[in-house]
Amino acid sequence: MFNSHETLFFIIGCLALIAFLVICFGQNLFRKKEYYSKPVITAFEQKMFLRLKEAFPQYHVLAQVAFSALITANEYKLRSRFNRKVTDFVILDQSFRVLSIIELDDPSHIGQEKRDAERDAMFHQAGYQVLRYTSIPSVRQLKKDLPHS
Incomplete structure (x- = not known):
């Protein structure tokens, strides 16, 4: 199977990919979507x-x-x-x-x-x-x- 170095590189690669996805797309994933009222007319x-x-x-x-x-x-x-x-x-x-x-x-x-x-x-x-x-x-x-x- 995998030796310990390959396993370690695989885990680091997965963590790097997850970190990249969170940085790029995570802001919208974790932000609570809310609606706000606004005046109908100025x-x-x-x-x-x-x-x-x-x-x-x-x-x-x-x-x-x-x-x-x-x-x-x-x-x-x-x-x-x-x-x-x-x-x-x-x-x-x-x-x-x-x-x-x-x-x-x-x-x-x-x-x-x-x-x-x-x-x-x-x-x-x-x-x-x-x-x-x-x-x-x-x-x-x-x-x-x-x-x-």
Whole structure:
């Protein structure tokens, strides 16, 4: 069988392999996987939500709505363009029809104009109105911008 030197080298080799695997992959193996809560909307979006509720008490205001709840496509490949995307706010009338999609563009949108235009184009093609704001508009401005109010 094995002599004592071969056995010792085999054991050292196995231990080295185990040590290597633990160093490379062990961090995730031994770390407890936990889930954490986070705010549904940012402080900036909270202010906008309250402004929308103030401007449109007769309507339903939804926050953080998945694109897939609003649009679909006849080709599966096209769905990947909006899969896992979320819009800031959706205004629904009393019959739960979408009146408008509201996007609140904070400074993280700077340089993202092309991406935002592509997102808006999807909604426009589906028949939705998209309103974009870089700051929180007045109640008067919101009522002016939303033609159904």
